[in-house]
Structures are given as C-alpha cells and as structure tokens.
Amino acid sequence: MSQPAERSGGNVLIKTLVFSLGLTLVFTLVTYLLPQVEGEAPMETQFDLSSMTMDDFVALGENLFNNKGTCTLCHKPAPLGRAPDIQGMDMVATSAKRLADERYQGEAKDAAAYILESMVAPSKYVVATWGKKGSNDSESPMPAVDKAPIQLSNLEMDAVIAYLQAKDGNEVTVALPSPEAAAKVAAVDTGAATGAAPAPAATAEEALGKYACSACHAMDSADTLVGPGLVDVGARLAVDEIRQSILDPNAVLAEGFPAAMPTDFAEKMTVKELEMIVNFLVEKK
Amino acid sequence: MTDRLNRHGTDCTADYWSRLFSALLITLSLSLLMIGAVQAADGMAAADLLERISPVGRVHVEGEAFIEAAASSAAEEVVEPIAAPTPSRSDYPNMGVSSRAIVWVLAQLHLFFGALVLAVPLFVLTIELVGVATGDERYDDMAHEFMKISLTGFSITAIFGGSLALALFLLYPDLMSYMMHVFGAQWLVYAGLFFLESFFLYTYYYGWNAFRYGNLKWLHLTLGLLLNGAGMTIMVISNSWATFMMAPSGVNEVGAVVGNIWEVMKGPLWNPINLHRFIANIAFGGAVVGAYAAFKFLSTRDPAKRAHYDWMGYTSNFIAILAFLPLPFAGYWLMAEIYAYSQQMGITAMGGILAWLFIVQAVLIGTILLAGNFYLWAGMSRTDGSNRYKWLIKYIAFVLVVCFLIWVTPHTLMLSASEIAALGGSHHHILGPLGIMPAKNIAVNLMLIVTFLSFQLYRRSDKVATVAWAPVGNALMVAIYVVAVANIIFAGVYYGYFTNTVYKVGSSVMQVASTLLVIIAGIVIDSLMFRNAKTLPSHWGRIPDRAQYALFALPIAFTWLMGLMGYVRSSVKTHWHVYTVMKDNSPDNFIPTIAYAGNMITLVTVLFLLCVLFMFWVANLSGTHQPKPVAEAEGGAA
Numbered sequence: 001m002s003q004p005a006e007r008s009g010g011n012v013l014i015k016t017l018v019f020s021l022g023l024t025l026v027f028t029l030v031t032y033l034l035p036q037v038e039g040e041a042p043m044e045t046q047f048d049l050s051s052m053t054m055d056d057f058v059a060l061g062e063n064l065f066n067n068k069g070t071c072t073l074c075h076k077p078a079p080l081g082r083a084p085d086i087q088g089m090d091m092v093a094t095s096a097k098r099l100a101d102e103r104y105q106g107e108a109k110d111a112a113a114y115i116l117e118s119m120v121a122p123s124k125y126v127v128a129t130w131g132k133k134g135s136n137d138s139e140s141p142m143p144a145v146d147k148a149p150i151q152l153s154n155l156e157m158d159a160v161i162a163y164l165q166a167k168d169g170n171e172v173t174v175a176l177p178s179p180e181a182a183a184k185v186a187a188v189d190t191g192a193a194t195g196a197a198p199a200p201a202a203t204a205e206e207a208l209g210k211y212a213c214s215a216c217h218a219m220d221s222a223d224t225l226v227g228p229g230l231v232d233v234g235a236r237l238a239v240d241e242i243r244q245s246i247l248d249p250n251a252v253l254a255e256g257f258p259a260a261m262p263t264d265f266a267e268k269m270t271v272k273e274l275e276m277i278v279n280f281l282v283e284k285k
Numbered sequence: 286m287t288d289r290l291n292r293h294g295t296d297c298t299a300d301y302w303s304r305l306f307s308a309l310l311i312t313l314s315l316s317l318l319m320i321g322a323v324q325a326a327d328g329m330a331a332a333d334l335l336e337r338i339s340p341v342g343r344v345h346v347e348g349e350a351f352i353e354a355a356a357s358s359a360a361e362e363v364v365e366p367i368a369a370p371t372p373s374r375s376d377y378p379n380m381g382v383s384s385r386a387i388v389w390v391l392a393q394l395h396l397f398f399g400a401l402v403l404a405v406p407l408f409v410l411t412i413e414l415v416g417v418a419t420g421d422e423r424y425d426d427m428a429h430e431f432m433k434i435s436l437t438g439f440s441i442t443a444i445f446g447g448s449l450a451l452a453l454f455l456l457y458p459d460l461m462s463y464m465m466h467v468f469g470a471q472w473l474v475y476a477g478l479f480f481l482e483s484f485f486l487y488t489y490y491y492g493w494n495a496f497r498y499g500n501l502k503w504l505h506l507t508l509g510l511l512l513n514g515a516g517m518t519i520m521v522i523s524n525s526w527a528t529f530m531m532a533p534s535g536v537n538e539v540g541a542v543v544g545n546i547w548e549v550m551k552g553p554l555w556n557p558i559n560l561h562r563f564i565a566n567i568a569f570g571g572a573v574v575g576a577y578a579a580f581k582f583l584s585t586r587d588p589a590k591r592a593h594y595d596w597m598g599y600t601s602n603f604i605a606i607l608a609f610l611p612l613p614f615a616g617y618w619l620m621a622e623i624y625a626y627s628q629q630m631g632i633t634a635m636g637g638i639l640a641w642l643f644i645v646q647a648v649l650i651g652t653i654l655l656a657g658n659f660y661l662w663a664g665m666s667r668t669d670g671s672n673r674y675k676w677l678i679k680y681i682a683f684v685l686v687v688c689f690l691i692w693v694t695p696h697t698l699m700l701s702a703s704e705i706a707a708l709g710g711s712h713h714h715i716l717g718p719l720g721i722m723p724a725k726n727i728a729v730n731l732m733l734i735v736t737f738l739s740f741q742l743y744r745r746s747d748k749v750a751t752v753a754w755a756p757v758g759n760a761l762m763v764a765i766y767v768v769a770v771a772n773i774i775f776a777g778v779y780y781g782y783f784t785n786t787v788y789k790v791g792s793s794v795m796q797v798a799s800t801l802l803v804i805i806a807g808i809v810i811d812s813l814m815f816r817n818a819k820t821l822p823s824h825w826g827r828i829p830d831r832a833q834y835a836l837f838a839l840p841i842a843f844t845w846l847m848g849l850m851g852y853v854r855s856s857v858k859t860h861w862h863v864y865t866v867m868k869d870n871s872p873d874n875f876i877p878t879i880a881y882a883g884n885m886i887t888l889v890t891v892l893f894l895l896c897v898l899f900m901f902w903v904a905n906l907s908g909t910h911q912p913k914p915v916a917e918a919e920g921g922a923a
Contacts, residue, residue: 034695041869
C-alpha cells in the first residue's frame with residue numbers, strides 16, 4: 001500500500017509545537033533553579049542627624065560601602081577582586097604607607113584625606129598593578145564616587161571614611177555631621193536641575209560666566225546695571241572684603257543698592273573658583 | 286525576440302533600464318534632499334535660531350540706547366543646554382499594568398522581527414550571488430523562497446515598532462522627550478529610511494522574475510544591495526539610541542547636549558553593538574528559516590520535495606552556525622568595551638546580580654552547539670563517504686558534553702550553614718575553580734573548535750582529495766588543531782589561575798586567536814586541498830526525521846538567547862534610563878528576579894513563535910489555489 005505524498009500538516013504542527021514549547025519551558029525551568037535576587041534601586045534615605053551617634057555613622061558607612069557605594073563590586077578578596085581588598089586591609093596603616101610612597105602625587109596629609117581623595121579623584125594614586133590596562137598604573141579604573149552613577153554626598157563619603165577607620169579599631173577622625181551641614185549638602189544637590197555641568201570652572205573668566213556675574217555687574221565700566229560696576233573694584237575693596245561680598249553679600253551693602261545679590265555662592269562655588277574670581281577682581285584697579 | 290521589441294523597434298530591456306534608473310535616481314535624490322533638509326534643520330537649531338529671535342532682544346525704551354547686553358543675554362539663554370529631566374515617580378503614567386512589562390514585550394517582538402527581516406535579505410542576496418556565479422538556478426529559487434516566507438515579517442516588524450513607539454511615548458513621556466531632544470532631526474532620517482527600504486523591498490521581491498537574467502539580474506542584485514543598505518542603516522541608527530542609553534556621549538554630566546549628532550551617536554558601545562547585532566541577526570535569521578524548511582520536510586513524503594527542503598534546511602543551518610561561530614568574539618569585544626567604559630557596569634553584568642544569567646546563557650549556547658552538531662552528524666548519512674569520519678563523532682560529542690558541563694558550573698552557591706560545613710567552604714574544592722571565567726573560556730573555545738571540526742568533516746564527507754600533498758595537508762590540519770587546543774588550555778590554566786585578574790582578560794585574546802586560527806586555516810587548507818576533488822554521490826532527503834528537530838531547537842534557543850541577552854544589556858543600566866545622566870524613578874526601576882525575567886522571555890518567545898507561524902502560513906497561502914467546487918462547476922457547465 002503506497003503512502004500519501006503529503007503527511008497530515010496538523011500532526012506535524014502539533015509535534016513541532018510540543019517540542020518547541022517543551023524546550024522553551026526547559027529554559028524557563030533553569031531560571032527557576034537559580035538564586036532569585038532583586039536588584040533594588042538605591043533609596044534616597046533621610047538621616048536624623050540630631051540623634052545620630054558615631055556608631056550609627058560607622059554603620060551607615062558600612063551599609064554604603066556594601067550597597068549604594070557599590071564598592072564591593074570590585075574591592076573583593078583575591079582572586080575575585082578587580083581592586084585592592086580594602087575591607088581586608090587596615091586602611092589607616094595602608095594610607096600612611098601610600099602617603100610615604102614616592103609615586104604618591106596627591107595632596108592628602110592624613111588617612112581620612114587620603115581615603116576621601118581616593119574616592120573623588122582615584123587616579124591621584126593608583127596601587128601598583130591595579131591601573132587601567134595600558135596606563136602604566138597612572139589611571140585608575142575606579143569611578144569618582146561623588147559623580148554619577150554612584151553619587152555619594154559629602155556626608156555619605158564621610159560615613160564611608162568613618163567605617164574604614166573604625167573597622168580595624170582606629171580612631172575615627174571625621175566629625176559627626178551636624179544638621180546644618182546636611183542642609184548645606186541638600187542645597188548643593190539642587191544645583192543639578194539646570195543644564196550647566198557642575199564641573200568646576202577652569203579660569204576666572206569661566207567662573208564669572210558660570211555664576212552669571214556680568215548679568216548684574218559691568219566688568220569693564222563703572223556703569224550700574226543691577227549692582228555696581230566692577231572695573232575698579234580692586235581699588236575700592238580689599239581681598240577679604242571682595243571675598244566677603246561674594247560669600248555673604250548682605251553683610252555690607254554698597255550704598256544705594258538693594259540686597260539683590262544671591263546669597264548661596266558659598267554653597268555653589270568651589271574654593272578654587274572663589275579664589276580665582278577674588279584674584280581676578282583684586283587686579284581690577 | 287520580436288516580443289521583446291516595441292513598435293518603434295527598440296529593445297524593451299533598454300527601456301526598462303532607463304525607467305528604473307530614472308526611478309532610482311529620483312528616489313536617491315529625494316533621500317538626499319531629505320537628509321539636506323534635516324541638516325538644515327539641525328543648523329537652524331544652533332546658529333540661525335539666534336538670528337531669527339534676536340529682534341525680540343532689541344526692544345528698548347524710547348529715547349534710550351539699545352541694550353546690546355540684554356540682547357546677547359537673551360541669545361545666550363536660547364542656546365543654554367537643557368539638562369536631562371528628573372521625573373519623580375508620580376510623573377510616570379500608570380495604566381495599572383507594569384509599564385516595563387508592556388515595553389519589554391513590544392520591544393522584544395519588534396527586535397525579533399527586525400533582526401529577522403534585516404538578516405534574511407542579507408543572506409538571500411548572498412545566495413542569489415552564488416546562483417549567478419554558479420549558474421545553478423536552484424540557488425535563485427531558494428533565495429526567492431526565503432524572501433517569500435519572510436515578506437510578511439516586514440509588516441509585523443513595523444506593527445510592533447509602531448506599537449513600541451506608542452507605548453514609550455505614553456508610558457515614559459519624559460524619557461522620550463529627552464531622547465527626542467538629544468537625537469533631534471535624526472528621527473526624521475530614520476523615518477525616511479523606511480520609505481527607501483520599502484521601495485527596495487518591494488521592487489526586489491516582486492521584480493525577482495522580471496529581472497532574472499542578463500543585465501537585469503545585476504539591476505536586481507543592486508536593488509538587493511540597496512535594500513540591505515537601507516536596512517543596515519536603520520539598524521545602526523536605532524542601535525545608537527540603545528548605546529546612548531547605556532553609555533551616553535555628546536552630552537555633559539547632567540545630560541545637556543554639548544556635541545553634534547555624530548558625537549551623540551558614536552558612543553563607546555555603538556560599533557561593538559552594531560557588529561554583534563549584525564552577526565547575531567544572520568545566525569538568528571538562518572535558524573528561523575531553517576525551521577520552515579524542517580517543517581516542510583516533515584510535512585511531505587514526496588522525495589523531490591524532501592530533497593529540496595533538506596537542502597534548504599542544510600543551507601539555513603550552515604548560515605546559522607557559520608554566523609554563530611564568530612559571535613562569541615563579537616560579544617567579547619562588546620563586553621571588553623563595556624568594562625573599558627565603566628568597570629562598574631561590566632561587573633554588574635558579569636560578576637554582580639546579572640552574573641547568574643550567564644549560566645542560563647551557557648545552557649542556551651550549549652543547546653545551540655549540540656543541536657547544530659547533531660544536525661551535521663545526522664546529515665552525514667546523506668553520503669556514503671562520511672563513514673571515513675564517523676568514528677570521530679563520539680569524541681566530539683564527549684568534548685562538547687564535558688565543556689558544556691564546565692560552562693554551566695556556577696561559582697557562587699547559595700548554601701545553608703550546614704551545607705557550607707559539609708562542603709568545607711562556600712566553594713567546592715574541585716567544582717569551585719571550574720566556575721570562574723578561565724575555565725569557561727577554555728570550555729567555550731573548545732566547543733567552538735570541535736563544532737568547526739564537525740562542520741569540516743561534514744564538508745569533506747562527499748569528497749576525496751586528489752592533490753598529491755593531501756597527506757601533508759591533513760597532517761598540517763591535525764597539527765593546527767593540536768597546537769590550538771594545547772594553547773587554549775595552557776593560556777586558560779596558567780593566566781587564569783596563577784596570575785592577577787587583569788591578565789585573565791588578556792589571556793582570552795590568545796584563546797580567541799587560537800580558535801580563529803583553526804577556523805581560518807581549516808577553510809584555507811580545505812579549499813586548496815579539495816580543489817578538483819573527486820565528488821562522491823550525495824543524496825538530499827536521506828536524513829532521519831529526528832534531525833529536523835535540531836532545526837526547531839536552533840531558533841527556539843536563539844530566540845530565547847536574544848531575549849535573555851537583551852534583558853542583560855538593558856539591565857546593566859540598573860536604575861538609570863540613560864546611564865549616569867537620567868535616573869529611572871519609575872515603579873519598575875529595579876532588576877527583577879531571574880525567574881521573572883525567564884517568564885517574560887518565555888512569553889515573548891512563544892508570542893514570536895506564534896507570529897512566525899502566521900508569517901509562514903501567509904507565505905504558503907500565496908501558493909495555494911482553491912479547487913473550483915464541483916457542484917458549481919457542474920452548474921456552470923450546464
């Protein structure tokens with residue numbers, strides 16, 4: 001008896017579907033056999049600084065080190081680590097050695113400053129063999145933790161320093177944050193809403209532009225816009241007076257001018273920017 | 286000849302040429318005009334805009350001088366960069382269903398079909414070229430059939446693309462507003478390319494038999510090339526959105542645009558993704574059309590049809606596996622670039638929460654390699670000459686299975702305290718070392734090498750070399766295999782276990798080079814050694830039915846793998862829409878569990894399977910003719 005040339009398409013289809021769905025379910029089953037972990041986004045936490053003790057602060061630092069700071073992604077024991085195992089090291093003693101190393105080019109003078117510097121400017125000192133490939137240990141693969149995507153605040157970085165000091169029984173040298181300091185941190189954080197990058201200005205002119213000084217002050221004449229012209233400000237005011245008039249503009253008001261100048265430059269400007277502007281203005285005589 | 290001449294006595298061919306050439310010129314001119322318009326619009330945004338609005342700044346109090354400073358200040362405000370938005374949770378529309386799940390399904394289905402319809406014309410064009418070069422019209426017919434079965438896929442891609450865009454604009458308005466702001470007029474170019482692609486697609490497909498021979502065939506090939514050009518451009522443009530979200534460029538720290546569109550597009554991950562997707566699409570496309578051939582093969586007992594679909598299935602598998610072999614290297618480059626861009630992102634993928642997914646990836650790639658090899662071994666029954674090589678199959682299978690088991694060995698185990706005590710630590714003293722990357726790198730490279738060996742043996746099975754230096758050639762080939770395998774194992778063990786982590790990455794380059802050397806040397810030696818070889822008879826259609834199930838396993842595993850790796854690629858951004866510049870504050874800004882991801886990937890795979898069945902069914906409808914009902918025919922005759 002001869003067989004028909006065509007088979008039943010329905011049978012083949014059912015077999016094919018059963019095989020395909022079965023295989024798909026096998027793959028799904030594999031995912032059920034593995035550990036089930038959710039990767040939560042870091043939460044914005046509110047700290048009650050009025051009742052915070054140093055132990056709380058150290059515990060906060062440990063939490064940040066293991067979670068939001070994502071430090072343990074790389075700082076793990078050998079052979080898994082991609083960075084020195086700082087949880088397994090006494091960082092205060094290690095900092096002293098690194099500060100004494102002739103390769104050290106940073107500005108830190110003590111352990112707390114060194115740890116802070118290694119967090120915000122990791123390439124200042126790269127531990128031998130841990131540099132970026134091809135950089136001859138001059139460039140660190142570590143991101144600056146005060147920048148995105150980690151974005152630790154000054155308070156949080158202090159907490160991490162406190163943790164790294166305290167975990168080996170060393171004295172904690174960073175101060176417990178005050179509610180006022182936290183308020184300042186919050187004020188600085190609001191700066192990200194504008195399109196200007198928070199990167200510090202490189203020159204005095206750039207800093208003047210960044211803070212829009214010329215919107216209210218004529219730089220090259222004595223003309224009055226909103227505030228007084230600054231063409232001869234160096235002849236009228238001393239260095240400290242110029243500095244004060246930027247940081248605390250309402251302390252001494254120029255005669256006939258309203259209190260219109262922003263009062264938050266102290267929070268917004270970096271020290272370097274402030275000094276560049278002051279030095280620039282002092283020369284205007 | 287006479288019917289090819291019109292009433293003026295001129296050749297119709299020349300007439301067709303001039304008409305089509307004119308049409309092409311018009312289309313290309315239109316596209317150039319459109320690109321010019323886009324560039325003009327871009328320029329307007331920067332410089333001309335300032336000029337257009339400046340009169341507003343010149344408004345002044347009568348009798349007083351113009352305030353130039355105010356004018357320039359207004360102008361400066363116009364060009365002030367705009368930071369990425371920072372939406373709060375309440376800014377995300379809530380439809381009562383997870384927005385991420387909706388976008389996930391639509392994006393993945395769009396990508397599956399997009400990959401398919403970009404890949405098929407690519408290898409169709411290649412097969413068509415082979416047909417022209419060999420003069421064998423079977424290639425031409427097969428290429429045409431490949432196009433026929435994927436034609437509906439273009440519409441399905443567009444439907445899912447449109448749905449995805451709608452979902453994104455509705456559910457993530459701030460993100461899409463920002464992306465529109467960053468990419469600006471590039472969106473118009475993207476949209477315009479669809480017109481071009483459609484034009485080339487339909488002229489290429491429907492002109493297949495009209496432009497079949499002579500010079501017209503070259504016109505047809507040109508249309509195919511332009512179709513691929515438009516498709517590839519669409520792909521690299523849309524890739525730039527994904528890579529911008531992973532590693533933004535051309536913007537400052539807060540996401541304000543500071544570069545031109547080219548600087549925005551050419552981020553550090555753009556080209557690695559372009560290459561990876563390009564190769565993966567071909568492998569994926571080959572696997573999907575292979576399933577069609579397998580289904581048709583199983584559905585018929587007609588020897589001629591079985592021979593045709595066997596050959597079609599073999600060709601599809603050949604395309605899929607050939608494209609698949611270099612894919613891990615493209616993936617490796619992508620991962621290396623991710624590490625170079627952000628070590629943190631790299632570790633999140635490979636060593637952090639997403640690392641477990643690579644165990645699933647190992648299962649999938651293991652399935653693909655086992656299925657591909659099994660199909661080749663089963664295919665050896667087509668020719669009697671394969672008996673010379675069949676003894677090797679059990680050794681290849683052994684290596685594949687051992688390497689597969691090494692690959693799926695996890696490193697970190699979730700253990701209870703008593704289990705840790707029983708094990709003597711968190712890692713097993715023998716299996717623990719097999720869980721880290723060096724062991725897996727050895728396993729992957731060996732699996733690729735023995736897969737190539739299967740392929741090489743299959744290709745050799747219907748040939749007998751006639752060149753005098755054949756024994757030397759064989760000895761050289763064996764020596765290359767031995768040296769490459771030894772080098773892969775040595776580099777993996779020495780650099781992987783006895784040196785710093787940094788060198789582990791470097792050692793894998795040696796391993797990859799060894800694998801590539803085997804593949805390239807194998808192709809070169811065989812092509813020279815089997816030139817003018819004696820050909821043994823090959824019987825298409827003489828293959829066990831069970832081999833066809835390997836052709837179903839391939840697309841299922843490929844589809845699942847694409848879904849999985851797409852999820853990893855997107856999740857490495859963690860809680861960022863655009864990494865480091867725009868945070869994801871939506872309710873779905875967490876990385877879900879692996880089982881949840883597995884469910885989602887299975888859902889999209891099943892939906893894709895159903896859509897592909899629809900696509901094949903529609904393709905078959907065009908060749909189906911309903912017989913005239915007997916009663917009606919009789920009535921008509923009466």
